[in-house]
Every structure is written in structure tokens, then in C-alpha cells.
Amino acid sequence: MREAIETRFSIRRFSPEPVPPGDLEEILRLASLAPSAWNLQPWRFLVVRHPWTKGALREAAYGQEALESAPLVIVLYSDMRDALETVDEVIPPQMPEKRYQREKETIRQVFGPMTEAERETWGAGQSYIALGHLMLAARSMGYDTLPMLGFSSSKVKEALGLSEHVQIPALVPLGVADEGGYPRHRHDLGRIVAFHDPGRGALR
Amino acid sequence: MREAIETRFSIRRFSPEPVPPGDLEEILRLASLAPSAWNLQPWRFLVVRHPWTKGALREAAYGQEALESAPLVIVLYSDMRDALETVDEVIPPQMPEKRYQREKETIRQVFGPMTEAERETWGAGQSYIALGHLMLAARSMGYDTLPMLGFSSSKVKEALGLSEHVQIPALVPLGVADEGGYPRHRHDLGRIVAFHDPGRGALR
Numbered sequence: 001m002r003e004a005i006e007t008r009f010s011i012r013r014f015s016p017e018p019v020p021p022g023d024l025e026e027i028l029r030l031a032s033l034a035p036s037a038w039n040l041q042p043w044r045f046l047v048v049r050h051p052w053t054k055g056a057l058r059e060a061a062y063g064q065e066a067l068e069s070a071p072l073v074i075v076l077y078s079d080m081r082d083a084l085e086t087v088d089e090v091i092p093p094q095m096p097e098k099r100y101q102r103e104k105e106t107i108r109q110v111f112g113p114m115t116e117a118e119r120e121t122w123g124a125g126q127s128y129i130a131l132g133h134l135m136l137a138a139r140s141m142g143y144d145t146l147p148m149l150g151f152s153s154s155k156v157k158e159a160l161g162l163s164e165h166v167q168i169p170a171l172v173p174l175g176v177a178d179e180g181g182y183p184r185h186r187h188d189l190g191r192i193v194a195f196h197d198p199g200r201g202a203l204r
Numbered sequence: 205m206r207e208a209i210e211t212r213f214s215i216r217r218f219s220p221e222p223v224p225p226g227d228l229e230e231i232l233r234l235a236s237l238a239p240s241a242w243n244l245q246p247w248r249f250l251v252v253r254h255p256w257t258k259g260a261l262r263e264a265a266y267g268q269e270a271l272e273s274a275p276l277v278i279v280l281y282s283d284m285r286d287a288l289e290t291v292d293e294v295i296p297p298q299m300p301e302k303r304y305q306r307e308k309e310t311i312r313q314v315f316g317p318m319t320e321a322e323r324e325t326w327g328a329g330q331s332y333i334a335l336g337h338l339m340l341a342a343r344s345m346g347y348d349t350l351p352m353l354g355f356s357s358s359k360v361k362e363a364l365g366l367s368e369h370v371q372i373p374a375l376v377p378l379g380v381a382d383e384g385g386y387p388r389h390r391h392d393l394g395r396i397v398a399f400h401d402p403g404r405g406a407l408r
Contacts, residue, residue, distance in 0.1 A: 005337060129332045131336065187245055
């Protein structure tokens with residue numbers, strides 16, 4: 001796991017080598033084990049393999065090559081409308097009846113006052129937890145990914161026939177890397193970590 | 205890594221066993237390797253270990269026990285104001301000058317028109333990528349976590365002296381589990397995965 005994190009780099013060019021369906025399924029299964037608030041699991045995965053469709057995605061994403069060179073693209077989208085309409089599917093059935101009803105009521109109270117766009121933004125945020133799992137699962141199985149967060153959502157929806165209301169947190173080309181990947185450039189830990197001292201409030 | 209995903213469960217009660225500083229640092233370092241759009245890395249980690257402060261967090265989070273039983277709580281927050289004010293720290297220095305300037309301009313164009321709240325919501329979403337890494341890094345090192353997404357943000361900020369403008373995507377109690385964890389209840393893959401057929405638009 002540490003190795004998967006250490007060796008994960010964003011890959012811009014992939015080899016044409018296909019991803020066997022069993023490997024893809026295992027990657028998606030591992031991604032689906034990610035946690036989410038109230039277990040709502042708002043993430044959905046649409047797998048794109050056809051060259052035409054990959055070409056359309058590339059056009060929607062300012063020409064980025066990985067969308068065509070990768071053997072497949074996982075379109076990660078969140079669908080909170082679906083998630084909230086089917087809450088009974090995700091609340092653990094072994095939960096005692098009273099807690100089950102309270103859980104449903106809490107979900108209703110939290111999301112009821114939101115606009116649909118706010119709900120979907122929330123769902124897209126949660127979906128990034130699954131994205132983290134997905135990239136690391138792929139890496140641990142010898143594959144690489146490019147988490148693409150910049151593209152025209154409306155063009156992607158149009159190309160794929162996705163509903164207007166969903167949000168698309170990421171397009172994820174996946175395959176065998178054909179290059180070493182971007183070098184990583186991250187903050188030093190001292191820049192982003194602080195230890196809270198109760199006598200003084202936060203240190204930064 | 206597959207093992208880390210398979211064996212990660214949300215833990216509600218922790219043993220008092222402390223987390224050695226070297227292990228904590230390694231977990232945070234691995235979390236910090238997560239990718240983000242434009243490499244902005246808006247996530248910040250505030251480590252809380254003092255019983256008083258953990259008690260205050262528990263109060264802010266509807267009494268959830270894990271916040272006190274865990275030897276430490278990582279408060280994951282995003283600070284887009286800081287991230288955008290220091291963009292030069294995150295754009296890779298080896299980038300050719302022209303691309304460097306274009307990158308800065310793109311970031312300005314994307315975030316300029318947003319309200320501060322919209323920017324922070326975006327940053328909080330990105331921070332969930334790091335949260336996925338953090339939980340799996342901890343698990344692979346023998347520790348467990350509870351990703352807590354429900355709490356009063358304003359109370360947490362007040363208890364910790366965090367700025368009004370930041371967003372807090374999660375409180376993460378971390379330590380050695382003292383129970384088996386919630387059983388997992390996830391959608392079958394068939395419910396959340398579809399394969400795009402270019403002749404028919406999205407299958408669902």
C-alpha cells in the first residue's frame with residue numbers, strides 16, 4: 001500500500017495494452033469499498049472503451065492525449081438524486097429499526113433544504129474518497145491512471161448521454177503507463193501539518 | 205494495498221495505545237502525496253492529542269466516542285485562501301516559463317469568479333482525495349480510523365482557533381482499534397458500474 005502511494009504518478013501517455021475485464025472489475029470493486037457519509041455511496045462509474053467515445057471525451061477535455069491513448073476511461077460521476085431516492089438500499093439492514101428511521105430522518109433534514117446543485121456538489125466531494133481508492137487499487141495491480149479534473153462537464157454529459165443533474169468529479173484514463181509520469185512536487189509536511197496546543201489555539 | 209482497502213473499517217472505539225510520532229509522520233507524508241487539480245494541495249492537517257481538546261471536538265460532533273478514545277484526531281481542513289495566495293509554491297518549478305505563466309492564469313480564471321465559499325467547497329472536495337490516501341496509509345501501518353463527516357464546523361473552528369474561512373471536510377480519529385468496526389454494506393458493482401455503448405448513449 002505504501003508502495004502503491006509512492007509509485008502512483010499521473011500518467012499522460014498510455015500503452016495500448018488492454019486491461020483484462022477481471023482486473024477492471026477488481027479495481028472497481030476495491031474503489032466501491034470506500035466510505036462515505038451515511039454510507040450514501042453517491043459515486044457511479046461509467047467505463048468508456050470505444051475509440052469514438054474516447055475521442056469525444058478528449059475533445060471535451062481540451063485535447064488531452066491520455067483520453068485516447070489509454071485503453072479505457074472511467075468516468076466517475078456522482079448521482080445524488082439516485083442516491084437519495086434509494087436510501088433504503090444503503091442504510092445497513094442490520095441497524096435497529098429506531099436507529100434506521102432516525103438515520104433516514106437525518107438524511108432528509110440535511111439534504112432537504114439544499115438545492116439540487118448543492119446536493120450534487122456534496123456528492124462529488126464524497127466521490128473523491130472513492131477516486132483515491134480507485135487510483136491506489138489500480139496502481140497496486142500494476143496499472144496507472146490520470147485523475148483529470150479539468151474538462152467541459154456539459155460536453156462530457158452530452159457525449160455519454162448522462163443526465164443533466166449529475167456531477168462529474170473526474171475522468172480517469174486507466175492502463176499501462178508508456179512514460180514515467182509527472183515528477184511529484186508536494187509541500188513539505190511542515191507547511192501543511194500543525195500540532196494543536198490547547199494553551200494557544202491552533203498554531204497556524 | 206488491496207489488503208488495506210479490504211481490512212479498512214470505520215472504528216468507533218479505540219484502544220488508548222499511543223501512535224508513535226514516526227508512524228504519524230509517515231501516515232501524513234503518504235497522505236500528502238495525493239494528487240489534486242493544478243497540484244493545489246489545499247488540504248491541511250491539524251493534529252489534536254490533548255484530552256481537553258478531544259473532549260471539545262466530541263462535543264462539536266454530537267458526542268461521538270471515538271473522538272475521545274482515539275489517542276489522536278487528525279482535523280483535515282482545506283484552506284483555499286492560503287493555497288491561492290501561494291500558488292508559486294505548488295506549480296512545479298521545472299515547468300517551462302510560458303506554461304508556468306499559463307498555468308497561473310488558468311488558476312486565476314477558474315477561481316477568480318468564485319465566491320470564497322465556493323472556492324473552499326472545491327478545496328474540501330479535493331481534500332477527500334487525501335483523506336482516501338490517509339485512511340489507507342494508516343490501515344497499511346496497522347492503525348484504524350473513523351472518517352467523521354458530521355459535526356458542527358463552527359464549533360470545531362472555535363475549539364481549535366481555525367479561521368472562519370476554512371472548510372473542514374473530516375475529523376479523523378486515528379489509533380489502534382478496540383473493536384471490529386462497522387460491518388460494510390456496499391452496493392453491488394452492477395448497481396453503480398455501467399459500460400458505455402457508443403451506439404446507445406449511456407446504459408443508465
